[in-house]
Amino acid sequence: MSGKDYVEKDYYKVLGVPKDASATEIKKTYRKLAREFHPDANKGDTKAEERFKDISEAYDVLSDEKRRKEYDEARTLFANGGFRSGGPGGTGSYSFDFGDLFNGSQGGGSGGIGDVFGGLFNRGGRQAQPRRGSDVETEVTLSFEEAVDGATVPLRMTSQAPCRLCNGTGAKSGTTPRVCPTCVGSGTVSRGQGAFALSEPCRDCRGRGMIVDDPCTDCHGSGRASSARTMQVRIPAGVQDAQRIRLKGKGAQGERGGQPGDLYVTVHVDPHPVFGRKGDNLTVTVPVTFPEAALGGTIEVPTLNGPSVKLKLPPGSANGLTLRARGKGATRKDGTRGDLLVTVEVVVPQTVTGDALTALEQYREATASDDPRAALFRAAKGA
Ligand SMILES: [Zn+2]
Ligand SMILES: [Zn+2]
Numbered sequence: 001m002s003g004k005d006y007v008e009k010d011y012y013k014v015l016g017v018p019k020d021a022s023a024t025e026i027k028k029t030y031r032k033l034a035r036e037f038h039p040d041a042n043k044g045d046t047k048a049e050e051r052f053k054d055i056s057e058a059y060d061v062l063s064d065e066k067r068r069k070e071y072d073e074a075r076t077l078f079a080n081g082g083f084r085s086g087g088p089g090g091t092g093s094y095s096f097d098f099g100d101l102f103n104g105s106q107g108g109g110s111g112g113i114g115d116v117f118g119g120l121f122n123r124g125g126r127q128a129q130p131r132r133g134s135d136v137e138t139e140v141t142l143s144f145e146e147a148v149d150g151a152t153v154p155l156r157m158t159s160q161a162p163c164r165l166c167n168g169t170g171a172k173s174g175t176t177p178r179v180c181p182t183c184v185g186s187g188t189v190s191r192g193q194g195a196f197a198l199s200e201p202c203r204d205c206r207g208r209g210m211i212v213d214d215p216c217t218d219c220h221g222s223g224r225a226s227s228a229r230t231m232q233v234r235i236p237a238g239v240q241d242a243q244r245i246r247l248k249g250k251g252a253q254g255e256r257g258g259q260p261g262d263l264y265v266t267v268h269v270d271p272h273p274v275f276g277r278k279g280d281n282l283t284v285t286v287p288v289t290f291p292e293a294a295l296g297g298t299i300e301v302p303t304l305n306g307p308s309v310k311l312k313l314p315p316g317s318a319n320g321l322t323l324r325a326r327g328k329g330a331t332r333k334d335g336t337r338g339d340l341l342v343t344v345e346v347v348v349p350q351t352v353t354g355d356a357l358t359a360l361e362q363y364r365e366a367t368a369s370d371d372p373r374a375a376l377f378r379a380a381k382g383a
Contacts, residue, residue: 011058011071019072023063030059054087123360126129134160142235144272145305148282148330150237155265156230161253163225166216168255170223177212180205233265237331238280241269270374275304280338281329287347301342303328312340319346 012019015029033055035041042048061067077268090262140153162168171177183202190199201207215221233247244266251261276283286301296315302308309325322343329338352360 009054009058011062014054014058015062017062021062024067026059030055030063034059068202131255132258133252133254133261135261135264137213137266139266139268140233140235141268141270142239143270144275144277146235147239147241147267147269148237148277148304150235150239150331152232152234155231155233155263156228157263158226158228160224161218161227162255163216163223165218166223168223170210170212170216170219170221172212172214172216175214177210180209180211183209185209233263235265235267236333238333239267239269242287243267243269272304274302277330279330280332280343281341282338283341283343285343285345286342288313288317290346290348291343293319293346299344300326301340303340309340313344317344319344 012021015021015033017026017029021029034052037048037050037052037055039049039052042052060067062125084097108196136157136227138155139159140155163170165175169177178180180187180202181205183189187202187205187207188199189202192198202209205211212221216223219225231250233250234246239245244264247263247265249260250263254260276286282304284301286299288299292299293311294316296317297313299311299313300308300310306328309328311323311325313323320343322341325340325342327337331337349356
């Protein structure tokens with residue numbers, strides 16, 4: 001059974017029953033008509049045969065509570081969309097008359113109607129289409145260590161979901177919302193005429209197209225419920241401060257079988273007092289003395305969450321030289337680790353006294369002939 005059939009065929013008219021006919025009434029009428037037009041009773045009468053087929057088809061749909069509901073919804077939707085003068089995104093250069101459309105569909109002879117219906121369907125009729133859940137944004141603050149190694153953190157989120165009690169219809173259980181008579185379900189009303197017509201949200205139904213007479217006790221008719229949930233979310237190793245992570249399908253639930261939305265987590269990373277980050281590598285600045293820098297030696301360097309490492313400082317190391325401790329950096333996606341980049345900083349003592357002063361004065365005398373600025377002055381003169 002296609003949407004086109006639902007629009008083009010008026011099963012109520014075929015059986016000659018009102019739209020609100022009860023199941024018993026439909027059954028009774030069908031039996032009477034079926035007897036009357038049964039092929040056995042009308043041998044050779046092709047018209048009666050046609051009529052019998054139509055009656056059976058109509059009864060198939062209207063006798064099945066679920067299919068009847070679908071049929072009614074499809075026709076309501078169609079009526080809504082048709083009334084909307086081209087529907088959302090339409091140019092508005094042509095306008096439908098609701099009555100014409102409906103009559104046309106009842107007559108069943110109008111060829112374009114199924115196509116129009118299909119188009120409206122694809123453009124997203126509110127009542128029948130599954131709707132993807134909305135994306136949800138949230139933030140999380142990680143410690144420096146958590147960002148480096150990855151962490152599982154609890155995220156508490158509130159999002160709008162369809163009310164569970166009424167399945168999002170907003171109507172008290174056992175009742176259904178009715179189509180707004182003012183806007184005939186479109187949610188908008190037109191003011192003015194022709195090219196000057198303006199459409200504005202319908203005031204009677206506040207743009208929803210439906211009116212709920214008995215509101216759901218849980219959501220008070222809104223059909224929406226805010227649901228709070230706490231989710232354990234795995235933040236992968238190696239996230240950077242201000243990075244936005246997308247967790248597919250962890251956003252708000254979809255409606256009517258639609259896909260859930262995505263969850264976007266903006267990560268804030270607390271700075272570390274000692275370590276910094278450069279991609280997969282961690283950085284640290286290590287003070288060394290002048291003798292260590294000049295003579296070389298072994299320096300001990302702290303690592304993040306691990307035992308310290310010893311690095312060889314070559315003789316004649318300049319201030320700012322960077323050494324590399326392999327595999328002591330941040331964890332990569334594949335589980336391997338970056339390096340720890342160790343920058344040496346030669347510290348100059350604020351005060352020098354005693355034996356150190358004597359030694360330093362001796363050192364100055366011993367190196368008096370070395371002018372560290374000689375090359376600078378040669379270069380400055382352009383020599
Ligand atoms: Zn309305
Ligand atoms: Zn509800």
